Amino acid sequence: MQFSKSTDYALHALIHLGLSESRNHIGIKELSASLGVSESYLSKIMSKLRQDGIVRAVPGVNGGYELARPADRITFLDVIHVIEGRQQLFECSNSSSRQHRLLAEGRVERQETERWGQGECLVEKVMVGAERHLHQYLREHTIQMVLDEANRIRSAEGIEK
């Protein structure tokens, strides 16, 4: 139960783009050098981000990537959804077991088939709740927040010197 490295890479790539807003396009070369990841692999991740409308890409000389929308409208949840997919935190794998019948059979016979059949069982109810909490938190945190923090540190550095 851990986020993949790809998510790590994606977040850092977006942060890099965010910190380089002045220059218009950042090539995969610069990104991969900055993150320490191979160009081939990182480009796959960037492609996903592009397909989901998080970044824009332009090929050709002086091409590269840029954020497709302001950093304060790119949430951590957005990024995670793109990379990790939208699979549920918990997915029952034995809904045909003897035990399931014990726990769930009752309702099925009483017109609650729809709500129950859709995956609202005793265990999943807890897990879906957990997922909702997690997603809520991740939705409230954007790339911009990291950029602000980074800039704050940067300028503090500048003054000090």
Add this chain to the structure above:
Amino acid sequence: MQFSKSTDYALHALIHLGLSESRNHIGIKELSASLGVSESYLSKIMSKLRQDGIVRAVPGVNGGYELARPADRITFLDVIHVIEGRQQLFECSNSSSRQHRLLAEGRVERQETERWGQGECLVEKVMVGAERHLHQYLREHTIQMVLDEANRIRSAEGIEK
């Protein structure tokens, strides 16, 4: 980013034990039949649960498993920690990258090495927060809650007939 099947099995095994509190010991045979999982595999999971003090096991004739403490003191988080391990939701994999130096170098030079070096960076700060929320929720939900719900359904069934 999903809980493993083992977690699923563990939760259901515990629920089965909880619903069978009257009888003292439940063998791996009954459990595996109820869940539809092989005895070999399930027994490994049960061993983990035993090592972490969630269940007790006694070998020999009429042996088997039982909950090591009341079901209302076994939280979902307990179970998940046993099965999934205690690895963080997010673990930075490129803390030696050029970008990291950009984002984090400043602080290291100002006696904040300890807090920072321990893994409190801009990105992780968000992720650790997310993890805390998730864990908080899972800590508040116990096996007993599922048992109660199941018993409520059961008795409603009984009255109906």
Add this chain to the structure above:
DNA sequence: TTTATTATCGACATTAAAGGTCCGCATTCA
């Protein structure tokens, strides 16, 4: 004490997913 029963543990096999590489193709723009 003997014996049948049961959990335990290590070794191994299988499968699925993540991580990573390569190369030909399409697109842009100087």
Add this chain to the structure above:
DNA sequence: TGAATGCGGACCTTTAATGTCGATAATAAA
């Protein structure tokens, strides 16, 4: 046009989850 750049499919490697087998140890009942 042609050099630079991103795109995407095929493929390989590594890692983790899942699953099986068999030998061993512990227990309680007879």
